Amino acid sequence: MHVSAPPIAREQTGRTVWTTLSAGQMSSRAAYLASFILGLVVWQVVAGLLPQVVFASPIRVAEKLYAGVLNGEIPTAFLHSLQQFALGFAISLMIALPLGLLLGRSRIAYAMFNPVLNALLAVPSVAFIPFIMIWFGLFFEARVALVVVMSVLDMTVIIMSGARNIDPAAVIVAKSFQITGLRRIFSVFVPASLPFLFTALRIGVVRSVNAMITAELFFAAVNLGKIMQTASSRFDAATMLAIVFLVSLFGLLMQELVKLAEARLIPWSVRH
Amino acid sequence: MRGRTSLALAIAGFGLILIAWEIAGRVLGDMLLSPPSTVLPLLISILAQGRAIRELVDSMSQMLVGFALACVIGMPLGTIMGRVRVVDALIHPWVSMLVVTSIAALVPIVILLLGTGLAMRVAIVFLGSVGYVLLTAYHGARGIDAKLVDAARSFSVAGVALYSKVLLPALYPYLVAGARLGLIHAIRAMIVAEMFVITGYGGLIFQTGLDLSVGPLLAYLLLLMIFSTTATSILQRIGNATAPWYEAWQRPGE
Numbered sequence: 001m002h003v004s005a006p007p008i009a010r011e012q013t014g015r016t017v018w019t020t021l022s023a024g025q026m027s028s029r030a031a032y033l034a035s036f037i038l039g040l041v042v043w044q045v046v047a048g049l050l051p052q053v054v055f056a057s058p059i060r061v062a063e064k065l066y067a068g069v070l071n072g073e074i075p076t077a078f079l080h081s082l083q084q085f086a087l088g089f090a091i092s093l094m095i096a097l098p099l100g101l102l103l104g105r106s107r108i109a110y111a112m113f114n115p116v117l118n119a120l121l122a123v124p125s126v127a128f129i130p131f132i133m134i135w136f137g138l139f140f141e142a143r144v145a146l147v148v149v150m151s152v153l154d155m156t157v158i159i160m161s162g163a164r165n166i167d168p169a170a171v172i173v174a175k176s177f178q179i180t181g182l183r184r185i186f187s188v189f190v191p192a193s194l195p196f197l198f199t200a201l202r203i204g205v206v207r208s209v210n211a212m213i214t215a216e217l218f219f220a221a222v223n224l225g226k227i228m229q230t231a232s233s234r235f236d237a238a239t240m241l242a243i244v245f246l247v248s249l250f251g252l253l254m255q256e257l258v259k260l261a262e263a264r265l266i267p268w269s270v271r272h
Numbered sequence: 273m274r275g276r277t278s279l280a281l282a283i284a285g286f287g288l289i290l291i292a293w294e295i296a297g298r299v300l301g302d303m304l305l306s307p308p309s310t311v312l313p314l315l316i317s318i319l320a321q322g323r324a325i326r327e328l329v330d331s332m333s334q335m336l337v338g339f340a341l342a343c344v345i346g347m348p349l350g351t352i353m354g355r356v357r358v359v360d361a362l363i364h365p366w367v368s369m370l371v372v373t374s375i376a377a378l379v380p381i382v383i384l385l386l387g388t389g390l391a392m393r394v395a396i397v398f399l400g401s402v403g404y405v406l407l408t409a410y411h412g413a414r415g416i417d418a419k420l421v422d423a424a425r426s427f428s429v430a431g432v433a434l435y436s437k438v439l440l441p442a443l444y445p446y447l448v449a450g451a452r453l454g455l456i457h458a459i460r461a462m463i464v465a466e467m468f469v470i471t472g473y474g475g476l477i478f479q480t481g482l483d484l485s486v487g488p489l490l491a492y493l494l495l496l497m498i499f500s501t502t503a504t505s506i507l508q509r510i511g512n513a514t515a516p517w518y519e520a521w522q523r524p525g526e
Contacts, residue, residue, distance in 0.1 A: 031361035039366050054384045111278040122500035124374065124460035125495055126467060127474070130481015130489055135304065206372045209402030214376035218467070232380045240384070244377045251372035 056238035065242040068227075074246070077223040084140060085212040088147025092204060095148070096155035100200070101189055103156070104163025117157060125150040125211075129218050139222075143215035150211035155204040161197020163189060195269040198262040202255055209251040213243075282442060305395045306487035315491040324476065324495060331472040332499070335462040335490055338397025345398075346405035347447055351439070353406070354413025371403035375461050379468045387479050393462065398462025405454035412446025413439070441515075449510035452504050 040058045044096035047057035056064075103117070111179050128149050136142040166189065174188045192195070214223025224243055231239035262269075290308050297307025306314075318324045353360040378399055379392075386392040416439060424430075424438045466474025473496070480489045 028361075035362045035365045038362055050385070101356055108281060111281035112288065114285075115282040116285050116289050119497055119501060122456070122504070123497045124463040124500075126460065126464050127477055127496060129467065130478055131486070131493075133481055134484060134486060134489075178291055209372070210374035210376070213374045214464075217376050217380070228380060232384070235384060237381065237384050240381050244373065244381060244514065247377060248369050248373040251374075252369060255372060 053235040060238040064238045081223040084143040088144045089208040092152040100156045100159025106158040138220040146215040147211040151204045151207040155200040158200035162193035166192040202258040205254045281472045327473045338394040342402035350406035350409030354410045375400045388415040393465045396465040398493045401454040401458040405450045408450030
């Protein structure tokens with residue numbers, strides 16, 4: 001018996017096929033690849049429409065990147081840039097972790113300083129650059145200071161929210177086992193706020209990578225900033241794009257690494 | 273904690289910071305850190321002169337152009353990405369990349385493309401804020417309760433009506449939250465762009481720093497802080513006033 005499906009049912013099937021196709025069969029890796037290729041094609045087409053001195057095609061960017069990596073210029077600069085990133089990020093974490101825990105666990109401290117923190121967060125951190133110049137000069141110390149300034153507040157706020165959200169039951173249990181002082185901090189507060197700590201690390205790491213390159217552009221131009229500045233004076237858009245692409249990729253990579261560490265270390269808290 | 277107590281504590285917090293700043297300022301001297309007793313009168317005289325306010329208003333109205341552009345493009349695109357998987361898969365990686373990209377590093381590239389004028393600043397503000405507006409709308413659109421959509425479908429609401437009657441009201445809090453987040457980043461991007469080419473309010477800050485005058489520099493930073501907090505809280509108020517169902521929600525994105 002031939003009964004053609006009613007139009008609505010057919011449409012439904014069509015939709016299901018379409019969604020399974022896009023969600024299920026097209027695995028996320030293939031989707032990434034498709035997105036990457038499509039993006040490069042769009043980039044190539046756009047670059048073809050613009051003069052070479054103002055914008056470069058992905059092929060030319062790749063050439064510059066390859067040449068720069070091969071002659072060692074880019075890796076050397078990158079390694080030097082990483083120093084201020086690593087040191088600044090470490091200092092930020094050392095400030096943000098205790099400060100965030102304190103503000104999150106003490107109601108009085110929270111009520112007193114949360115508004116101050118919000119007011120400080122409202123100021124774009126780059127606006128502190130002239131101030132950093134006056135205090136720390138134009139070189140390594142200033143770059144580290146900018147990394148700290150650009151990441152410490154964001155991280156503090158997130159760790160603070162984490163500490164505020166600790167399950168009261170955990171605190172009470174710890175209390176009834178007479179766990180106090182430093183032991184309470186390290187065996188209750190820190191583990192309980194780990195998910196937020198990882199969020200803070202993720203945001204902080206990206207902000208620090210941004211600060212790393214921002215510092216080299218605004219203070220004395222060195223390392224990657226120097227390469228960009230030289231390229232800019234030569235109207236060499238390809239090299240500039242190559243550096244920005246590289247730094248963004250590095251930021252993404254660091255972010256993914258933190259996510260991976262989170263999934264490995266605290267698998268119970270990872271939400272998708 | 274009661275409202276009045278927490279207000280009193282907040283005032284005490286600000287007071288404590290001011291006292292610490294005053295002591296630090298007196299110890300370090302005007303070359304390194306001017307105390308508030310010097311900065312506040314300076315702020316008042318700067319306000320009275322009017323130049324800083326004019327620069328700030330100019331900068332921020334230019335910023336609004338880029339920010340508006342980011343909303344007009346980011347909100348619908350984010351919504352579509354949240355509803356249509358293929359679009360999401362194709363665009364999402366590039367948006368993630370844009371969000372982690374340093375705005376300061378984009379400035380020299382955009383200068384090559386668009387020069388150092390208004391177009392460059394608008395573009396930088398757009399690039400600096402669109403990702404946040406878009407992603408917040410995206411998360412909102414993905415999180416919309418499927419029951420809402422099913423109920424609407426069973427009343428044969430579809431197409432444009434589905435968007436305007438069901439999805440938009442459900443999305444609204446996310447759009448407001450995204451706009452607030454985007455505005456903060458738009459202001460950041462504007463200051464970065466202006467400091468880079470030394471113009472407008474950002475240029476004023478940079479120039480003051482180069483002159484090593486710490487007092488006025490702190491006054492300009494305070495003014496910027498006041499402006500930025502006011503602007504974001506106004507946006508929040510508008511959100512609350514235009515959508516009564518908004519407050520019932522947990523504020524998303526926080």
